Amino acid sequence: MNWDDPAERAALAERVGPTEYNRLFSEHLDASIVEWVAGHAIRPVGSRFGRLFTVGNTGYAFRLLTEAQDYARNHPKEEQ
Incomplete structure (x- = not known):
């Protein structure tokens, strides 16, 4: 499954329904x-760039892992 491909994601959602799609x-x-750095989960994503x-749910993304770190x-993420 290519999670960066909107067509594949849509097909999966149609096939398994919203609850299972969200779980997957x-x-x-x-x-x-x-x-994990300072409370933020760092993960790679595919993009048009x-x-x-x-960097977590900050809305920021970087070309290099070191920049994200x-x-x-x-x-740092504040305690909630």
Whole structure:
């Protein structure tokens, strides 16, 4: 399954329904984490700009893992 392909994701959602799709997508997100830094999960994603590393749910992504790590360290996630 290519989670970066919208057509494949839509086909999966149609095939398994929303509840199972959400469960599978959540598993994928957890499995794709390469590192935790300052409370942020860092994981690679495919984009129109190529492979990027996202920093948790900050809305930021970087070309290099080291850039994502630096951003996370400088913006630690606050306890909720």
